[in-house]
Amino acid sequence: MSSHLFALVDVNNFYVSCERVFAPxxxxxxxxxxxxxxxxxxxxxxxxxxxxxxxxxxxxxxxDLAKTHGVLAYSSNYTLYGDMSNRVVEVLxxxxxNLEVYSIDESFLQIDAVMKHYTDPTHLGLTxxxxxxxxxxxxxxxxxxxxKTLAKFANHLxxxxxxxxxxxxxxxMTKQDLHQWMTEVSVDEVWGVGQKIAKRLQLMGIKxxxxxxxxxxxxxxxxxxxxxxxxxxxxRGVSCLKLEEVxxxxxxxxxxxxxxxxxxxxxxxxxxxxxxxxxxxxxxxLQNSVTGAITVFIQTNGFMRGEPQYAQSIVxxxxxxxxxSLELTAAAMSGLSKIFRGGFRYKKAGVVLNLLSDKPVVQxxxxxxxxxxxxxxxxMKTIDEINTRFGSNxxxxxxxxxxxxxxxxxxxxxxxYTTNWNQLPIAY
DNA sequence: TCTGGGGTCCTAGGACCC
DNA sequence: TCTGGGGTCCTAGGACCC
Numbered sequence: 001m002s003s004h005l006f007a008l009v010d011v012n013n014f015y016v017s018c019e020r021v022f023a024p025x026x027x028x029x030x031x032x033x034x035x036x037x038x039x040x041x042x043x044x045x046x047x048x049x050x051x052x053x054x055x056x057x058x059x060x061x062x063x064d065l066a067k068t069h070g071v072l073a074y075s076s077n078y079t080l081y082g083d084m085s086n087r088v089v090e091v092l093x094x095x096x097x098n099l100e101v102y103s104i105d106e107s108f109l110q111i112d113a114v115m116k117h118y119t120d121p122t123h124l125g126l127t128x129x130x131x132x133x134x135x136x137x138x139x140x141x142x143x144x145x146x147x148k149t150l151a152k153f154a155n156h157l158x159x160x161x162x163x164x165x166x167x168x169x170x171x172x173m174t175k176q177d178l179h180q181w182m183t184e185v186s187v188d189e190v191w192g193v194g195q196k197i198a199k200r201l202q203l204m205g206i207k208x209x210x211x212x213x214x215x216x217x218x219x220x221x222x223x224x225x226x227x228x229x230x231x232x233x234x235x236r237g238v239s240c241l242k243l244e245e246v247x248x249x250x251x252x253x254x255x256x257x258x259x260x261x262x263x264x265x266x267x268x269x270x271x272x273x274x275x276x277x278x279x280x281x282x283x284x285x286l287q288n289s290v291t292g293a294i295t296v297f298i299q300t301n302g303f304m305r306g307e308p309q310y311a312q313s314i315v316x317x318x319x320x321x322x323x324x325s326l327e328l329t330a331a332a333m334s335g336l337s338k339i340f341r342g343g344f345r346y347k348k349a350g351v352v353l354n355l356l357s358d359k360p361v362v363q364x365x366x367x368x369x370x371x372x373x374x375x376x377x378x379x380m381k382t383i384d385e386i387n388t389r390f391g392s393n394x395x396x397x398x399x400x401x402x403x404x405x406x407x408x409x410x411x412x413x414x415x416x417y418t419t420n421w422n423q424l425p426i427a428y
Numbered sequence: 429t430c431t432g433g434g435g436t437c438c439t440a441g442g443a444c445c446c
Numbered sequence: 447t448c449t450g451g452g453g454t455c456c457t458a459g460g461a462c463c464c
Contacts, residue, residue, distance in 0.1 A: 014446095035449095035451075037449095038448090039448075039451050040449060042450070042451090056449085056450080057445095057449085060448040060449075103445080103446045192444065192445085195443090196442065225443095225457075226457095246431080250453085252453075253452090257451080258449085258450070258451090260448095302449095303448095315439090327458090348450095349464090
């Protein structure tokens with residue numbers, strides 16, 4: 001098996017750092033960046049994190065604390081952040097073309113092929129970090145490991161332990177040291193473990209990353225599903241998640257906003273929906289795409305207990321796929337009129353453009369068809385693997401549709417196992 | 429004894445991410 | 447009083463067809 005080496009490069013406190021590049025006097029000043037309507041904190045400086053302010057905390061809840069500690073608050077400027085993000089990626093591309101832009105402030109680099117230019121992975125990491133700082137003014141941390149999930153973990157360690165100067169390489173670490181670090185980090189820090197799963201893990205007595213490492217991936221598969229199974233393999237150093245160099249085409253475009261004030265009338269809602277359609281349609285044309293159906297949704301403020309709640313959405317199919325604002329607006333209005341109810345105070349409205357997939361329309365399902373299309377080898381392998389893992393002839397046949405692959409159990413309870421075709425674990 | 433069974437598409441909802 | 451916006455993937459189950 002070929003072994004990989006991934007580096008995750010992540011800008012520290014991205015939005016805050018962007019603001020600081022253009023206003024150096026903000027360096028070391030406690031500050032936050034706020035979301036739309038100045039509702040939530042979406043970025044916190046290190047000083048504010050140290051005060052215990054969590055990501056996403058509503059601004060009104062920390063206003064007093066902010067006053068006491070002289071915390072400055074900035075409204076967000078996404079144009080600026082997008083521009084800075086591009087600059088960082090340009091610098092990273094100097095190191096390798098094998099790069100995945102994972103989010104506005106994070107990129108994965110596959111670095112095995114370029115390691116020969118460096119004394120060790122840490123050397124590469126430090127070089128990356130320093131060059132990004134020199135060329136963009138932004139501070140980054142680098143996590144290096146044989147899988148993406150472990151690289152995430154390494155990045156987390158790099159951020160928490162300044163003595164490493166922002167670079168943490170797990171690939172050359174001894175097993176004992178790695179396990180020691182894993183016992184010191186809570187399992188909810190793992191990439192892919194959110195609130196709900198963390199809670200269930202807690203109940204099972206799994207508290208640290210190391211605890212999770214002790215459970216076999218097959219067992220976790222039965223309890224939690226295929227995503228968790230992959231995660232467990234990744235923690236063990238078995239790479240299941242590939243580098244996604246070319247970002248797949250979007251499946252949907254969303255435009256939505258909360259209202260500054262609650263609104264009650266159809267007219268107010270229709271005005272905002274029209275605005276959202278205009279923004280979404282612009283994005284749509286920008287990527288030369290068309291939509292075959294749009295979703296319109298409206299909702300009241302779920303935080304207001306005791307207030308009558310209403311949330312509804314509707315899918316409006318379009319007779320012909322289009323990117324035309326007028327047609328889309330007309331469709332959206334007809335949808336809105338169907339879901340609008342008077343007597344409620346609305347907080348949010350939005351639209352979703354459902355993009356047409358360029359995947360083949362249905363491939364008739366049976367296995368022989370796949371054989372003809374030359375897709376059976378991989379499928380057979382997968383079936384074998386599943387049968388081996390579950391210790392019996394669980395799988396009878398398999399098929400593939402537009403979005404999913406599924407397999408039939410030999411006991412005819414079907415479909416027992418469906419999964420996104422491209423997302424099957426690729427290594428064991 | 430067992431009320432048809434297999435195949436496909438679609439939607440809703442849950443979970444996660446930044 | 448005041449609680450973001452934009453995405454992805456996976457699964458279960460209903461509708462429908464023959």
